[in-house]
Structure formats: C-alpha cells, structure tokens
Amino acid sequence: MKCSxxxxxxxxxxxLVPVLAGLGANPAPRPLLKPFDARSLAEIRxxxxxxxxxxxxxxxxxxxxxDDIMLLTAVHARYPQVAIxxxxxxxxxxxxxxxxxxxxxxxGRIEPWAFAxxxxxxxxxxxxxxxxxxxPRTYLFDAEHQVTGHSGVLEAAALEAWLSRVTRRRP
Numbered sequence: 001m002k003c004s005x006x007x008x009x010x011x012x013x014x015x016l017v018p019v020l021a022g023l024g025a026n027p028a029p030r031p032l033l034k035p036f037d038a039r040s041l042a043e044i045r046x047x048x049x050x051x052x053x054x055x056x057x058x059x060x061x062x063x064x065x066x067d068d069i070m071l072l073t074a075v076h077a078r079y080p081q082v083a084i085x086x087x088x089x090x091x092x093x094x095x096x097x098x099x100x101x102x103x104x105x106x107x108g109r110i111e112p113w114a115f116a117x118x119x120x121x122x123x124x125x126x127x128x129x130x131x132x133x134x135x136p137r138t139y140l141f142d143a144e145h146q147v148t149g150h151s152g153v154l155e156a157a158a159l160e161a162w163l164s165r166v167t168r169r170r171p
Contacts, residue, residue, distance in 0.1 A: 033095055033102075035116035036087050038126025044085050050143055052166040053083040055127075057137040059090050060097055064153045065136040071154055073106050079163045080109060088114040089135060142166045 034040075044055060056072055058065030069086065076084050086107070088098040095114050102112050115123055124131045128149060131137060140148045140162055148162075 033088070033099055033112050033114040036113040036123065037116040038122050040087075040113065040116075041127050044083075045141070045145060048083050048141070051081070051083065052140075052142050052163075053085070054141070055085045055087060055139045057087045057089050057127075057135055059088060059135050060094060060101060061090075062135045068136045068138065068154050069105060071156055071159065073108065073110065075156075075159055075163060076108055076110055079167055081167060082163060084110045086110050086112050088112070089120065089133075091115060091118045091120075140166075 041055065044053065054072065056068060058069060072084055072086065076082070086102075088094075088102075090098050092115070098114050099112075117123075120133065124133055128139070131149070134151045136151075136153060138150045138154055140150070140159075143166060
C-alpha cells in the first residue's frame, strides 16, 4: 500500500522513516555532560548552599573509579537529598565515550560533568591545589561545606556513615 493510498502526503512519510528507523538504534539516552572547569566547583557549592553534597572525579581508564560509580549510585538511591556531581577527568575528545558509558549506569539524579578542556592541571588546581591527579578522588561536603577529600576507592561503610551523619535531622 502506497502512502498516497493512505491519504498521507509523501513528504510526511519521508520525514517519518528516519525517525521510526532511529527509535531502536539508541535505547538509552546519553547524559548531557556539563563542562567542568576551574570555576565549576564554586557553581556546585552555590547550587547546594546549606546542603551536603559529593563531588567525585573519575576516568574511563580507571577501573577502581567504576567501582566508585556503582557505590555512589547505590547510596544515592538511599540518600537522594545529597547531591552528587560525577566528574569525568577525561578530555573533550573522550566525551562521547564518557556519555555512552554513563548512559549504561543508573545515575538517577546524579549530575554528570566532564573536564571542559585538556588543561587538567588548571582544572585540578581550581578544585584543590594539593590534588595531583590521582583517581578516583572524592570530596565530601557537609551542610556547612566543610570538606573531606579522599583519594582511592571509597569504602562503603565509611561513605554510609558519613551520609547518615550529614543527613541526620537537626532540632
């Protein structure tokens, strides 16, 4: 049966074919990566004023980082009131791969960021002048934004204890 027999103009059929063909091509939407630069931490702090939050740095090429991502997504499901910014320390040329990887994770409301440029030293210095680039690197900010930095894999019990402490209701 031709489109003209269905009463549809041909141009509608021509527009619909690529749309319908693409429906099954990409089942998981790619997360929109926010560009992270030397000023982004101040932006995240401002957005979470008076609330605890976590900023976790990772890379596609860091296997332990992926374990941290799984842990963070699991605890975020139990503590959704604590914002988490997940920052890929990979350069812009790797952003498509970062987006594909994160699309497979269950991020929920975790914000995906990625280094805005290849000048990683400037970005890292804007976060923490003492940080030398080791990954994973996580910063835990309480409601007063007192920060605890942690290099290496997060321990589930320690993260759970911190989250429990900073989300405790105050009188």
